[in-house]
Amino acid sequence: MRARFVLTPDEIYLNGNSLGALPRTVASRLAEVVEREWGESLARSWTAGSWFSAPERVGDKIAAIIGARPGEVLACDSTTIVLAKLLAGALRARPGRKVILTTSTNFPTDLYAARGVARLLGSAEVRCVEPAALVAELDETVAVLSLTHVDFRTGEMFDLPGLTAAAHEAGALALWDLSHSAGAVVVGCDEHGVDLAVGCGYKYLNGGPGAPAFLYVREEHQDMIDNPLPGWLGHEAPFDMSLDYRPASGIRRFLTSTPAILGLSALEAALDCWGEVTIEQVRRKSVQLSELFIAALEERLPGVFELASPREPERRGSQVSLRHPEARMIVAALAERGVIGDFRVPDVCRLGFGALYLSFTDAFAAAERLVAVMESGAFRQARFARAGP
């Protein structure tokens, strides 16, 4: 799969959990969409071509990666918007319950979205607790348990099957943010009874900067949960231009506006490689890569870093997070040596392993260069420049 990605020679890209590397098929696919579908066929591409069905078609390709069935996933909007949609939908689907239960370790925008929705609805509230307290807090007031599956800072992976079951036992819906999971770990939405999920298109799915997000609504819930931000493309008959909103059946009702075709086309091209590789294979390679990297550091730099990620691979996503008081400068010094990682406040070096395009040599060389940075003290002179969201 590595040959399918554009990679800079002698650079080791450990930031694919921020922005995935560029798949080679994207440029030509986009050129075709722009020059032929837009330039020549123009608006006819909406129906004569492939545009109208793009959100569902791309959604089905993502469904295969997160263990969902065809017709359960839609690629659209942005992650925070789809999260707000499903949170509001979930609250309305559980009348009499008013709490969104989440953790204080959640990705901040997930908290902003939850509080924003609670404020819009007036009667709802966000209960924000430590991860260890989640099960105890799952009571009859909780409408939806909203968690990010893999922690953006530490890479720690929640027990998705167990917490989903616990939510159900308490009569709540389980909504998972799969931003750091989709394309990286085995999720199994259907197998584990996940009710709702959202995720990001530009991390391990390699859809490009600001790629469309995705939302998942379990098939049996689709008629029970409303789209709180209805729009004409989610209408049963968009071109009837009816004054009354009648939701489409199935997943399409969660669509709001005209699909972002350029972003969807890049994402779709990026998903093509998944026809030849399974998420189980990618996960296996990811575990091997991060294990190799951690083992090398344990041997060469014992005690230098605190491992912020779980040591057991089954509790770890596809990233290795290292705590160090000089984390910011270490990330900068690594970048000067061609190892691109990311820094997260206050003290985390975040190194993501995009297993579709990284080799064992990459993982080993990254560890070697980190050893060189630490042993030489080079990080004390490095110049920091943030790599991006």
Place this chain on the structure above:
Amino acid sequence: MRARFVLTPDEIYLNGNSLGALPRTVASRLAEVVEREWGESLARSWTAGSWFSAPERVGDKIAAIIGARPGEVLACDSTTIVLAKLLAGALRARPGRKVILTTSTNFPTDLYAARGVARLLGSAEVRCVEPAALVAELDETVAVLSLTHVDFRTGEMFDLPGLTAAAHEAGALALWDLSHSAGAVVVGCDEHGVDLAVGCGYKYLNGGPGAPAFLYVREEHQDMIDNPLPGWLGHEAPFDMSLDYRPASGIRRFLTSTPAILGLSALEAALDCWGEVTIEQVRRKSVQLSELFIAALEERLPGVFELASPREPERRGSQVSLRHPEARMIVAALAERGVIGDFRVPDVCRLGFGALYLSFTDAFAAAERLVAVMESGAFRQARFARAGP
């Protein structure tokens, strides 16, 4: 300007109000973004490059076209989403008032968005009246007057200065949907005291299929109106990863998620031509084109069509809508003769004049071909295929 667009020889494209034609600069700009900014610089393009500021930078270019000041416009999300954001924001900025006043002729998705927001907020309601009743309905219960400036079906243009003033007199905010105005007619947001506006990037702004939308918030309102769908990119300090949302100052607080860079890049490239042409020039040409077309039909096909658009150019946007019981088949027969228009239920031929790329010859030839279709009765045999949103 015509030379800057990709146009199919012998085809006359009168559907630019659905999807604008392809500007020649888009393909090369997108290739640069994909191959160099994404492929080589990767996540570093967020800060070292131009990505992070794209929503405001593109917004400023749109501001110049709609008569807004720099820092008043943001390019982001989709039209229905930004409309929902500003409607909810407007309702909260006018506590004690609960009505969204709009018309039953509004674009349906604007009504769906308004009702969606009213339902989310619980206490709000949508009052939907005939255009002629608007001023009488502007009472002390109205929080926001939400209108589409140019009617999608007829091309009729509301009196934006007069209705904005009437809204203010009643203590309401005025929110204008400029989807069929931006890039087509002179809007003058600041001059006329418009409070809020939204619009579409893929019609007369030529940003491509599903291009990002835009929102306008008058400078003096920006600290008074909340973003009801807050997200990390609208945070004062996104990379602090703070658990508490503190809105950025200025227009940026209305941002929610990571910007859609591919769509924004195409839209930005499409906006480049506006450095050399003014909206006043484009509007003058648009009026000349549609006047020529209407005059030709009045002379050659008297009484055949009912002109659904106003006859006075100052009350008409950049489209000519013709009513005819066989409208659907007439649009199809025109397409067979290389004139691409659009059909809208139940009986409207909708012909948009993208004045940046259409010539007088185009307008004249389109009329000639319509005459041929009607005189030959060819439309009775045509095969209809919808052109798209």
